[in-house]
Structure formats: structure tokens, C-alpha cells
Amino acid sequence: MPPWLDGPYYLNEESRGLGFDVSTNTFKMVCVFSRREFSKSETISKDLRTMVHVLGKDSSWREIPQVPPYPTSGDGIFAQGCLYWFRQSNSREELICFDVRNEEFTLICPPKRRCDYFSSVSGDQLVDLLGEVGYAIFYSDDIIEVRVLKKKQWVKHCHFSKRPLPRFSLIKVLGRWNKDGDILIETGYGVKKLFVYSLKNQLLEEINVVGQKCGFGTYIYMYPASSMFSIRGVNKNAHSIKTDLKQLDKRFQSLNL
Template sequence: METSGSDELPVDIVYNILSRMPIKSLARFQCVSKVWCKYINDTYFETMHNAKRGAMKVDPTMLMMFQLDLYPYASSSLTMLVTNEGEKSATTHEEVVIATKNPPPYMEFGCKDWGPRFILEDIILGSCKGLIFSSQDNNVDDRSTVLLVINPLKRKCYKLPPIKIWSCTSSAFQEREACGLGYDDSTNTYKMVCVVLRNQDKIRSYDHDDDDVVKEDLCTVVHDVVLGGTANSSSSSSSWRKIPALPAYPISGEAVFANGCLHWLVSILLEYWPSNAVGKVVCFDLTKEEFGLIDPRNTLIRMGREHLVDLDGQVGLVYDDISTRHTSCIEVWLLNHETKCWVLHCRFDRKPPLRHNTFIKVIGYWNKDAGDLLITDTTCRRRLFIYRLKQGVLHEANFIYQGYLATTTNIRLYQPTFSSILRRSINNR
């Protein structure tokens, strides 16, 4: 029987043991020896691990807090959060206590100071299969941006080549383009996709239902992200490549990656919003590198704000209705991947502890099996709420943080994945 080398254990036994380990442990085990690192980065082991862990409890979802500090320079920090649930509170609901691990922070990285922002309110611009991304530098002269891909499990950052992805009009940033990080299973490649304006200084009004006018200023570029090297290193893929595919409409907001596709909402910043674009979602197939359209949910469009959210691998759409002051409600819909139709997950009224004059943001599933949701207030990201689907109740979590809290704070859910810990080149093109 073949042995594993210096450890003198049969290879099949080592594979069997490692395949039952959590992903966070495997990330550390790669440092044990060259032999173990070789095993963990073997494509056979990846298949074996997925099969074994699929029958067991998956790695727990972690809560992470990102903060942006502008002094003395723009810098962000990542702090891991821990939760404690089960004690009864005075309101008879289970009390959820969320606190920081000691000592914070877990990781620090450079981050762009956007200045006064209307929609660009997040430090983290998106995520995919164990990686997240932000923006680090801003060249004022040519308005270029350096996107930063972050691997929290390894505490590493990878810089992408500079690209112009934002337009600036007068003194305020306007979101005219969008980007998203996805994973192409056919080539085991992470891809950053950006839809940009060819002419960054040209702001035009779009005519009703005129797709050609919308498309003529848009350009789609893709960067194949190669993970490797040391912390804060550049991606080894040297440039962005232009592809012929274009979305039917400008897109905006955070992209959600699910079922091999990136999903964006049609931009709400069109000066004249075509009637046939209201509520639609633009999708991008990472393997075919083609865009598509998903029809809106079959409900009356009212006054409110929408955003997409990753609900454990499903595309969720959150509609926050503020059409009236006292009867506003919040709806959460799920996209059926097969039928491309929206299914209502839950609907609940806005009432205390939620405020009437602010929008909410659904962060993700607090408990997937029960369908419970983790929610935050867009004006105060340090207020966290749990919506209990089966009980139909919403209550505020007890957030405990000792230390300095920056003005800009984001709370994110993080699920470790096998592809995020690999040391082999994941670009097989």
C-alpha cells in the first residue's frame, strides 16, 4: 500500500482523515508539510472532501465586521464576531448576543475613501465562494480604481490592475457601472466582471425603451483572478480583457453570485427609466460569458427600494416599501433557478424596533433551516435585527463591542469554501 511519505501513514487513510476536517482547519494544515499541502490541493481530494462534508454539518457561517477609519489615512479593519443565543429576554424572545472576538482586529487592509456617498455605502462591494472584494486606491487625475480581492481565511489581499469603474459628476459620485466577482466551475477560475462606460466624462439621458442608446456607451471587461503569492500581492493575470457581451440595461448595486451566474438589478439612476426595465434583474453566465434578463416579480411596483442578497446560494430580492408612513412593509423574494420566477419568502410590517424613516438591508440567513433573517439599519449598521420566520416576530440583537467604532461599519456573513483555500493556480486556461 502506498504511503504518504515521512508520516508513514497509508495515503488512503490520510485522505480519509483530512476529508472530514473543516475548511478552516485545512487552511492551516497546508502549512504542516509539503506532503499535506500536496494532498489538500489535489483535485481528487477536493471531490472527496465535498462528498464527505456534504453528508456532515458544513462549516459554520461566520459574522465579520468591517470598519473604515479615515484618519490619518483611509484604512479598513476586519473583526470576527461571535454569537450567543438561547437566553430569554424580557420580551420573551430568545435573546441574541453578538460580540467581538478578543483581541480585534483580525485583519487590516487599505481602502478607498469615497467621501460623501449616496449609494456607494459599503466597504465590501461583493463576495463569492469564500472571497470578498473592496476598492483600495483612487487616482483623482484619471479616476481609476484598484479592486482588492480579499481572502479572510488566509488574511491575504490581491490587487487587480487599475480600471475606471466610476463616473464623477459635479461634487457627487454617481453609480453608472457595476462589478461583480464570480466563479467559473468549468475552468476553476474566479472572474471579476465590470460593466463600464467607454467615455467616463459623458453622462447621457436615456430615451424610453431605446436599448441601442443604452448600449452604445457600455463596455464589459473581465479579469481572470489568479490567487497566489504573498499577502498584498498583485494578481498574476496582468490585464483586463474586453468581451463582446453587453447587458440590455445599465446595472448597479452589489452582484449576487449563484448557480454559476452573477446577478444585478437594473440601475435606478437612469434619468429616464424605460418602462420595460422596471424591476428586472440582469444575469451574467460565468462560463458562457453571456448576459441575460430575469423578469420582475409579479406584483405591483410601489415606492420603495430594492436590493439583492445572497441567501445561502440563492438569489434573494428585498423590497423595502416606504410608500406610506404607517403601513410600510418589507418583502423578501427568492429566485427559482429552474423557472426564473420569484417566490415570496416572507412579508412583514415595519414596526418597532425598526424605524419608519430608514431603509433596511437583509444581510443573509441567520438560520437557514428555519428561514430566519439577519437584518441591519442602513443608517446605523451597528443595529442588528433577527426576523423569526415561523413565529413572525422581529427583535433586536444585543450588539456588544468594546473599543472604537468607526462611522462606516459593515456586518457581513462569511461561509468558508474549499476553493478559497487552494494553493494551486486556479486559472487553468
């Protein structure tokens, strides 16, 4: 029986992530459950439950003793052996980090913001920089700054004005577009627009999407193609991994997640 149907636990919205364990050469799916509905700012570790499933190997999910100090929120971003979630409360902002190999949770401080009295961190986002974890800071003067975590230090990657983007539109920094470090950005609801910020030219330009003018929705998934499909030994478990993913997707759909 899937763990989210066993007992009074509920899967927090998007409180899951997929990471790769280099020590065992396997993918691990991690899900955090809560016993009841509560504010994301509450620290009720006893009401949390962490489940791990090794794709292609485990026949079922297993519970681990480690739980995050706070409920996880948002899609887990995998970088450098860890899954990251962004947590925001009224008093502080932190990143929850899960070491996929050791299966342990830790807290990481986000980058320090420059003095900006008229904006909050409500728009800040974690960014998948294809092997590195990034952090997008939104300032009240329409500047977006992207920083990257390197050796436990937040280093500036780029900054640009969001004024060329559609006004009053939802803005999401999706991640690194190419090896040059250009940034892909998504705006809008439903039918969305995509923009790329070029580090070399320092320009923010819209890119065309096939079918966009016909009203089709756009879904973008970022992953490092060169590493995802060249990992040693993964092809041996390709069929079982594919089967696990299909079964997992059906379970999520049945629960309307």
C-alpha cells in the first residue's frame, strides 16, 4: 500500500523531490508527509514523516528516522548530492537541505539581500542551475538577482531588470538555459511566455514556442542531459525505473496531486 494511503498522513503540496545517490548509483524519491494540516511556519517535527523509495530497486517505500525541522514547501531542487526546499515564515527564511546519500536534513541560510525597505522575500525562488542550486532575489526596483551556492558561499551569477517582461504577470526563474549560464524565465498564467537573459549580451529576449499562439499550455522541465543519461549502470535498471515512475504518476493522479 502506498504510504500516503496508510494512516492519517497527507502529502504536502509539492513536498517531494528526486535525487541521485552517487554512492549506490541509484535515484531516490523523497516525500515528506504531515499528520494534519498546519501552517508552514510551525515547527511540529513530531507530525512529519519522511519516506524514501529507491527507483528500480525497492519494492516499496521505507520510512527513515530523519524528518525536516519544518514542513517542506515547493519542488525539491537537486544539486551536488542534495535536495533543497525553500521555507519562508514571518520571522526568517531558510533552505531545507536533504543529503541524498546520508539521508539527513540540515538548514542553510539564504543569501543576504541588499537593503530594500519596500520589498519582501515573497517573490524569491530557488533555481535549478543544472547541477548547482541557485537563488533568485526579487527587489522592489524591478531588479532580479540570481546567486549560486558554491562551497557553502552564495556567489552572484547575474542581475537584470524585469521591466522588459509583461507587467503584472507571474514571473518564474526556471534555471540555466545553456552552458554559457544564460537564464530561462517564464511569465504569465495558462499560455505562458518564455524569455532568456543572455549573460554575454546582457539582454532579455522573448523566445518562440511552437503551438503557443494556438493556445497550448507550456510546461518546461530542466535537467542536465549529459549527466542524467550517462550515469554508469543506470541503463541496467531503465525498464524498472520507467515502470516505477509510471506507477508513481498514477498514484499521484488518483489523489489529484
